[in-house]
Amino acid sequence: MQIFVGQLVHTLDPTTIQYSSLSVVGVSDNGVIDFAVHDLSPGDVERIIQEQLSQKANLDKGWKAENVKRTVLGHGEFLVPGFVDTHTHAPQFPNICRGQQYELLDWLKYITFPEEEKLADVAVAKRLYNEVVRRVISLGTTTCCYYGSLHLEATKVLADECQAQGQRAFVGKCNMDRNGSPTYVEASCSSSVADTRSLISYIQSLPKLPTSSPLVNPIITPRFAISCTDELLSQLGTLAKENPGMLIQTHISENASEIAYTHALFPNAPHYAGVYDTHGLLRDGTVLGHACHLTEEEVKLVKQRNAGIAHCPTSNFNIRSGMANVGKYLDRGIKVGLGTDCSGGYCPSILRTLQDACVTSKILSLSTPPKPLDYKEDPEKLEGKHLPISTLLYLATLGGADVCLLKDKVGNFVVGKEFDAIVASITGDNTPGEQGRANPAVWYSADDDIQTLVERFLFGGDDRNIKEVYVCGRRVGGWGHSQ
């Protein structure tokens, strides 16, 4: 068992955040949160720990209290639930920061497809994916939805890396049997589906966590409607039907030219979302990347099907796609998480994505027409307002977990969930010559309360402020972590 003693923050729903200036969290050897007691005064800590340990010993006579490892956090340190990245492209990482001069369709043609093509070589995949997964973990992402390239063998390597480095992940091989480039497109619909089936079997054979949940999961990944023939979408719909609990990820309604092209390719579909729906690909566990320009009818359909949205604001700004109205989606009860969308997005950190989600909501709120003087604002509603800290942290953690159908497993520190967590630390020393873990954007003061520490971390933090990263109770990263 491990016990963490210190400050903590987590969310319980989109508008409920819990700060605790002193908590005790016990994590069993299988990685599950055994107890969590908050808002303690320092004099209570030892008594609470001893009560919990003796309860454990009473329940299990063979259990020994001497195997307990204690981690006591310092003042500028606190526990945050591990981040969930609901949308990123592992083969595109070498392109991070390139290509912002293009919009989506040209960006795919000139920047993205030529890079993804390189993954035909498994040696490239081995070098690249080791680095990608390591970097993503170092930024506090404990669960990640990865798009791979079109290649089966390279995508197996990506799954192997997540497994080896201990990251909870959903890994999919992109399906694309049309509208790629002459050298980057799948040979046929049948080979695309056959490779997808092989990848699913391969990933399902990887070892499980001590809780018997899988660490790495397959995810069905039709790249987007434009890149899939009707036949391919139908066959992927059949595959989805055969695997009712399996996640599906794709792009939707990202930019104006993409939407127009989709309508031209699928003239009989009622709208973009309808293309996926009519092929059985819009359901609970579908992760829709972007969703910047959904029509009212599409919003209703997404809610009806209980699909989730990966909000990718950094990418949406970078390649000038649009702004997703996350406040509206949350008001309608649609599941929403955050996606870094590298390399449309130029930063693999969910913290950066959270900051851009905040900016998106502020721009949308500034673009809302002024309200009449007698207008009564509904305090429960988020649409038209800037998103509060509670909602931003929710999107980065529990909201993402909900999108990935993991809400009952991870996303906050509720007893019975698996311990996916970050130990954040904002006490870096900025004295000249003492570079250490210093982050010049974060100003630490010994007077800071937990709310202030959290604000500083969310808006100024980076990997220098991510001291430890845990997945299912096992330390997998953070600075100072050796592999």
Ligand SMILES: O=c1[nH]c(=O)c2nc[nH]c2[nH]1
């Ligand atoms: O941001 C994006 N990145 C991609 O790789 C992609 N493919 C289709 N649509 C896409 N959008």
